[in-house]
Amino acid sequence: xxxxxxxxxxxxxxxxxxxxxxxxxxxxxxxxxxxxxxxxxxxxxxxxxxxxxxxxxxxxxxxxxxxxxxxxxxxxxxxxxxxxxxxxxxxxxxxxxxxxxxxxxxxxxxxxxxxxxxxxxxxxxxxxxxxxxxxxxxxxxxxxxxxxxxxxxxxxxxxxxxxxxxxx
Numbered sequence: 001x002x003x004x005x006x007x008x009x010x011x012x013x014x015x016x017x018x019x020x021x022x023x024x025x026x027x028x029x030x031x032x033x034x035x036x037x038x039x040x041x042x043x044x045x046x047x048x049x050x051x052x053x054x055x056x057x058x059x060x061x062x063x064x065x066x067x068x069x070x071x072x073x074x075x076x077x078x079x080x081x082x083x084x085x086x087x088x089x090x091x092x093x094x095x096x097x098x099x100x101x102x103x104x105x106x107x108x109x110x111x112x113x114x115x116x117x118x119x120x121x122x123x124x125x126x127x128x129x130x131x132x133x134x135x136x137x138x139x140x141x142x143x144x145x146x147x148x149x150x151x152x153x154x155x156x157x158x159x160x161x162x163x164x165x166x167x168x
Contacts, residue, residue: 012079012115012128013093015168019081022117026072029065036062075117088163091137093129096164099137102145102157112166113137122168133158 014022040062043055080093088095091113098110111125113134127134133156136148140160147157 012075012117014079014081014115014117016081017168018115018117019076019079022072022076026069026076029069029072032065036065075115079115086165088165090139090141091160091163092139094166096124096166097137097160098162099158100161102159105159108161114166122166124166 036058040055040058043052043058046052046054049055091097093114094112096110096112098108101107101109109125111127112122113129114126116126116128127137129135129138132148132150136146137158137160140146140163142160142162145157145159147155150156
């Protein structure tokens, strides 16, 4: 059985559709760089930079775009693209997991373990394997109980009820 570290080292799993959508976004951002640089230059020529709101807004927009370019480049470099697993015996990238919160078997949640960038292609909530819950659950089989520390510092236990392949 793969260990959680083995699963996480494999990178981020993306459907082909999500990969193509992200690649198109990256290509558009890169293609827009010259226009953005021209906008900053045009705003700079308007005069006093201390009170030039247009210049500062253009610079801020450029910073956001460059950050997104770095994020997408890194994500696409690490991505494993392809179909979801056809069978699932344990929680892994590309699987749909149903959990119940400890002490309340009626409080269940069903989610996809994968990149949040897939969120635009499914109605399921998507948890990254780097998230607190995602990291704790990778490798777990149905019937297993795992505990993770939530961002607020609280320990939360969940029971894995089912693991199934993702069907886009």
